[in-house]
Structures are given as C-alpha cells and as structure tokens.
Amino acid sequence: MLEIFKSGGPLMYIILILSVMGTAVIVERMLYFFISEKGDMSAIKYEIEECIKNKNKEGAMELCDLYENSSSKVLKELINETDFSNPADLAYLEEKSREVALSQLPRLEKFMWLLGVTAHVTPLVGLLGTVSGMIKAFRVISEVGTGTPELLAEGISQALITTAAGLSVAIPALIFYNYFNKKIDNIVNEMEKSSVEFINLLRK
Numbered sequence: 001m002l003e004i005f006k007s008g009g010p011l012m013y014i015i016l017i018l019s020v021m022g023t024a025v026i027v028e029r030m031l032y033f034f035i036s037e038k039g040d041m042s043a044i045k046y047e048i049e050e051c052i053k054n055k056n057k058e059g060a061m062e063l064c065d066l067y068e069n070s071s072s073k074v075l076k077e078l079i080n081e082t083d084f085s086n087p088a089d090l091a092y093l094e095e096k097s098r099e100v101a102l103s104q105l106p107r108l109e110k111f112m113w114l115l116g117v118t119a120h121v122t123p124l125v126g127l128l129g130t131v132s133g134m135i136k137a138f139r140v141i142s143e144v145g146t147g148t149p150e151l152l153a154e155g156i157s158q159a160l161i162t163t164a165a166g167l168s169v170a171i172p173a174l175i176f177y178n179y180f181n182k183k184i185d186n187i188v189n190e191m192e193k194s195s196v197e198f199i200n201l202l203r204k
C-alpha cells in the first residue's frame with residue numbers, strides 16, 4: 001500500500017491531507033447531528049399546546065428543555081419572550097423566531113465548507129496527477145521511444161493511481177456533503193414549522 005502511495009507522486013500527499021480533513025468533518029458532523037439534534041418536537045407538540053392554552057409558561061419551557069435541538073431552542077426563546085397574561089406582539093415574535101433560527105445556522109453549517117472543499121477539490125487534484133503522469137509518459141516516449149516499458153509504465157501508473165485516489169476520497173465526501181445539507185434543510189424547516197405553529201396558537 002505504501003509503495004502504491006509513493007508511486008502516485010507528490011500530489012498523493014495533498015489527497016491524503018484532504019482525505020484526513022474530510023473524514024474529520026464527517027465524524028464531527030455525525031456526532032453533532034445524532035447527539036445535539038436528536039429528538040422530534042412533534043412528540044411533545046400537544047403537551048406544549050396544552051401548556052400554552054393553560055398559560056403555563058414554565059411547563060412549556062420545561063418541555064422544551066427535554067431536547068437540545070435547534071427547534072427546541074427557537075421555541076423556548078419564543079415562549080420566554082411571550083407574556084401569556086397580555087396579548088402577544090406577533091410581529092415581534094415572528095422577527096424573534098428568525099433571529100434565533102439564524103443564530104443556529106452557524107452551528108448547523110460548522111465545517112461544512114471544508115467538506116465541500118474535499119468533495120470538489122480532491123478529484124481535481126487527482127486529475128492534475130493524471131495529466132502530470134501522462135505528460136511524464138509521453139516525455140519518456142519522446143526521449144527514449146517505446147523500448148523502455150518500465151519508464152513508460154511509471155508515468156501511466158502515476159496517472160491512474162492519483163485518479164483512483166482522488167475519486168475514492170471525493171465520492172464519499174460528496175455523498176456525506178449532500179446528506180448533511182439535507183439534514184440542515186430539514187432542521188431549518190422544523191425550526192420554521194415550530195415557530196409558525198406557536199405563533200398561530202397565540203392567534204387563536
């Protein structure tokens with residue numbers, strides 16, 4: 001394996017760095033989404049509605065504390081900003097929900113740009129290795145002809161190894177990049193849904 005890595009040339013080190021970076025982001029994001037963003041607010045939706053109808057502010061906030069996900073933080077902040085004994089300022093609450101939701105986005109998108117770089121740059125590095133390997137192979141042909149196949153094979157080998165390595169890193173990185181972006185979209189939709197449902201309850 002080490003010999004194959006070395007035969008790929010110096011660009012293999014760039015691919016290796018991108019691979020380590022992408023793997024680290026994937027592990028970190030998996031832990032974040034499956035630990036910090038776990039829980040479905042719809043499971044306690046009706047209990048929260050009852051608390052709101054009964055003007056039980058503390059009870060509603062305690063229900064939100066059952067989860068640590070972004071939707072619960074948005075909803076808890078809206079409940080905290082609502083005075084159940086007076087008519088709610090719905091316009092203010094709508095703006096507040098946007099503010100809190102936007103404050104959650106950096107946590108959701110943390111390190112995603114690094115994973116995007118890994119997914120999109122790695123195949124280009126592999127392609128650069130392919131081109132440089134083919135240039136090396138053609139240079140051998142121009143200088144010594146086809147009588148030394150071992151020198152010709154060295155350039156072709158470098159071209160194929162960097163291509164394979166680049167794609168091997170880029171494909172899983174791209175899969176996880178799209179998967180995490182879909183998770184982020186779902187969480188953002190859930191934040192919007194929770195805040196809209198809460199505000200609509202106050203309208204009744």
